[in-house]
Amino acid sequence: MHLTKSCHEKDHIKKRKTVKLATLEHYRRTENHEISDASEGMLQLELNVTAPTIVEHKWLNTIMQGAIHYGSPDATIRFPGVTNMEGENIVIRRHSERHCLLEKAKVSVQRESLNSLIFCMSESLKEGDCREIFKGYDSEWSIPKENAEDMSRILSQALMSRILDDSLQPIIQIPSDKSLKIIYSHMSVLYTDREILINHNNTGDFNKILDHLEFTSFLKPRSYSHEREYRFNFLCVGSGGVIPYINDSVILSVPEDFISLIM
Structure with missing residues (x-):
């Protein structure tokens, strides 16, 4: 190559x-x-959970950027650049040491690389x-x-x-x-796609989103x-x-x- x-x-x-x-x-x-x-160098993420979904603490903490935190102090990834988050109707139930049960949520994330x-x-x-x-x-x-x-x-x-x-x-x-x-x-x-819609029908994309946030540039x-x-x-x-x-x-x-x- x-x-x-x-x-x-x-x-x-x-x-x-x-x-x-x-x-x-x-x-x-x-x-x-x-x-x-x-x-x-930009990314927009729309998360719309309409059915109970199990997610890792790291994933949820990272998406929420400090607004919500579960698990150990290092169970959040911080990205250089600008990350803005707006959320509503977020209902979370603790599920295990590493995971949460996200019952429903509507979250918008805008990310801009350095x-x-x-x-x-x-x-x-x-x-x-x-x-x-x-x-x-x-x-x-x-x-x-x-x-x-x-x-x-x-x-x-x-x-x-x-x-x-x-x-x-x-x-x-x-x-x-x-x-x-x-x-x-x-x-x-x-x-x-730079504009990514996640719902209960495509939860397999959840972990992939962390790569998109990290490598937005x-x-x-x-x-x-x-x-x-x-x-x-x-x-x-x-x-x-x-x-x-x-x-x-x-x-x-x-x-x-x-x-x-x-x-």
């Missing part, structure tokens, strides 16, 4: 030796309809099988998928070098105590599944927490050890 980046021949990485990272917000606002996604920088590629099996995904590009480059971790590390280092280069326009406000690190993650995009609607996207995600963090990006995109110069990954 390969990871492939579609591009214009004139912008091929071996010529430019640069890559462009852009924020989730950038993709919400871009006028390029082929890549735009107004709900990038505005990270991302870099997107496509999973491919052979040279050329991504050329029909994005119209208008006449070239591409690829790396073996098993080198994704190396690529993430190198891009993280390149981003840090760019941030610390005071000869260029700043992309973050560097903390006064100079505390700064970059947290990166990478994985295949999860293609699913890696969610895309099924209509984008032809892109076969593999995403690299970068957050800047200081002693005071996540540091927002000033600009919605950045061009990074990549070192030779990055170029050496290219097939």
Whole structure:
């Protein structure tokens, strides 16, 4: 399996030796309809339980985000970003040490990921099988998928070098105590509905929702599944927490050890 980046021949990485990272917000606002996604990094969940349903404490605590808590103190997952919850007609009966009997409930959850920088590629099996995904590009480059971790590390280092280069326009406000690190993650995009209705007829989806809440920055609607996207995600963090990006995109110069990954 390969990871492939579609591009214009004139912008091929071996010529430019640069890559462009852009924020989730950038993709919400871009006028390029082929890549735009107004709900990038967002999720809405509607939970409507109309018949008694057994759920894990962890699942219920996480959905309720502190409004209700059962079990041990660590039986709740907290996600970075913004999570809002509104609930009504919630009736719960204690069932066991790990589970509750949720008799009925109506809950709405809105989730928005932190505005990270991302870099997107496509999973491919052979040279050329991504050329029909994005119209208008006449070239591409690829790396073996098993080198994704190396690529993430190198891009993280390149981003840090760019941030610390005071000869260029700043992309973050560097903390006064100079505390700064970059947290990166990478994985295949999860293609699913962003608006998810759960009721007593599809309770099998309950545990899957935790993954959707955790990896909201890696969610895309099924209509984008032809892109076969593999995403690299970068957050800047200081002693005071996540540091927002000033600009919605950045061009990074990549070192030779990055170029050496290219097939």
